[in-house]
Amino acid sequence: MGFQTGRLAFRAASLTAIALVMGMGAYAQDVRWVQIEAQRNLEDALERARLIEQQLSNVNGFRLPSDWYAISVGPFENETEAFSVRRQLRADGIIPADAFVSNGSDYLEQVFPASGTAMTPTPPVQDSLPQAAQTEDPAPLTGLAPEPEPEPQPTPEETLREAQAAERALDRDTRADIQIALQWFGFYNLGIDAAFGPGTRRAMTAWQEDRGHAPTGVLTTAQRTELLEGYRAELAALGMDTxxxxxxxxxxxxxxxxxxxxxxxxxxxxxxxxxxxxxxxxxxxxxxxxxxxxxxxxxxxxxxxxxxxxxxxxxxxxxxxxxxxxxxxxxxxxxxxxxxxxxxxxxxxxxxxxxxxxxxxxxxxxxxxxxxxxxxxxxxxxxxxRAALLSGLSVRRPQFSRSGFYVDATGTVLTSAAAVAECGRITIDEAYNARVIARDEGLGLAVLRPETPLVPMAFAQFHNRETTLGAEVTIAGFSFEDVMTRPVLTFGRVEGMQGLNGEADTLRLSAEVRQGDLGGPVFGSNGAVIAMLQGQPQDDARQLPSDVNFAVNAAVIQDFLRASNISSGTLREDVVVAPEMLTRMAGDLTVLVSCWN
Structure with missing residues (x-):
């Protein structure tokens, strides 16, 4: 079987299953290996193992009962980890497609690396007992006394010189793994280059101080094991995989x-x-x-x-x-x-x-x-x-929404003062935060400025001429508040040039509107904005017909904007906007104003 050559730098996610120590016994019940290939004779096996070791860490060679020689990566603590690494290496094209997970039951003496000790089977205790001892209620065995478990001996701490010597013997992959682990725990923020320069030394020192070790800047063998095992344990807990x-x-x-x-x-x-x-x-x-x-x-x-x-x-x-x-x-x-x-x-x-x-x-x-x-x-x-995003996801809803419209090229919005009277947060089209920069409670007008300047597709062009009685008008607004993402057009006509009590700044309209429309623009037949919709006045003693509504006229709006140092545009006398163009323009300049609390 072949093996893809080329230098491999393991990604962080693939390190989750690589075991650090070989002392777990090749035949512990859960231990598994990823067998890459097998060679017919020892010389070829050793040559292939040395080549593969340049690409992968933890490469081992074993003699098989058939006198062939297996080359494997491992050991891994369980089958799940072995299959995870095999899947990752195969996905990256590092190992051949016929590489498989082995339990090592046919691995005899270890032939690679040369310093490795022979790894002999460690069968389950039950299998090593006489058959009589495996019954459900075994009879006591005479002449066999259980040997006491030896007390664990503390591993002597390496001296700085010994730690330095052990560090010099590390291969490139292990050095890169150490940097990755230090980076994972937040101690290292430079590139993974497997070179232990000043940045890596500072990171090692910081890690040692954090863990209560002497801050030498050189990790001992035990400290490297602690660092890498902690990193791999966290990765295993997260299950990072592609x-x-x-x-x-x-x-x-x-x-x-x-x-x-x-x-x-x-x-x-x-x-x-x-x-x-x-x-x-x-x-x-x-x-x-x-x-x-x-x-x-x-x-x-x-x-x-x-x-x-x-x-x-x-x-x-x-x-x-x-x-x-x-x-x-x-x-x-x-x-x-x-x-x-x-x-x-x-x-x-x-x-x-x-x-x-x-x-x-x-x-x-x-x-x-x-x-x-x-x-x-x-x-x-x-x-x-919006509808495409509702499947399985909850939409945050404002307390209420009204309409408004752009009055200049930087995204300044005119709306109803009542729409923003007591709001903890105000948004334009539910995406842009805005603040009130001018307000006139008497006129019922408020001006909003987005916190981030916007470039609207269109903004209002006001009409300077006096509107005539009976003129047809088009009102753009979010009739259904935040349910729809485009404004609705409502059609009506001008029924009066002042309010019911003679207010000169008001137009009386005949049009059926909804609460969400309030604050929206009222267009004349030529496409100019002639007013802003106010709705009906609050009067608990009287109920006006539903089609009687009022709007603040354009002349009053422009005076208010000038007093607030806000420029506005005026439609030329000779310009007439076609109905289809008005529909598009109304959609571009009308905005949803939402109140959040």
């Missing part, structure tokens, strides 16, 4: 002891928590455009798995979302490339902070994409919309 999803076109290392595959629903592959771990994972995969990426960025922020406090960073072709609160943490990354949007979300509870601080870099480093994305038939439509 998940390759052919449907999603994603390969990534996941903590499979904490999460388990659940289902695929475009645009997500869901991994639910395992054994109440408090950890979940979403893989993100779908065909789309840059607009799909940006839509995902906005809508993800409405999900409960993305707490409000955290980093929000959107770039041209990628974004990062982090969130944290008292009960939940999450980290989302996504990118747009070659017509596909792909990424992942890691979700965990606060008690897992330390572990996830180690898992997240491993996921980010291992994340890779290949051709293919979740199809539209995988549970939900492939277009990123």
């Amino acid at each position: 998940w390759r999803d052919e449907d999603a076109g994603i390969s990534i290392d996941l903590p499979l002891s904490m999460v388990a595959f659940d289902r695929r629903e475009t645009p997500f592959v869901h991994f639910s928590e395992r054994n109440d771990s408090g950890v979940q994972v979403l893989l993100i995969s779908q065909a789309g455009t840059q607009a799909t990426l940006f839509g995902l960025y906005e809508i993800m922020q409405t999900l409960e798995i993305v707490p409000l406090e955290g980093l929000r960073e959107r770039r041209q072709n990628s974004f990062v979302l982090t969130g944290q609160n008292d009960t939940l943490r999450s980290h989302t990354v996504a990118q747009f490339r070659n017509g596909e949007v792909k990424g992942f979300t890691l979700i965990w509870t606060p008690e897992r902070d330390e572990q996830m601080a180690r898992v997240l870099p491993m996921m980010e480093t291992s994340f890779a994409t290949f051709s293919g994305s979740l199809p539209a038939s995988a549970g939900q439509p492939s277009t990123v919309q």
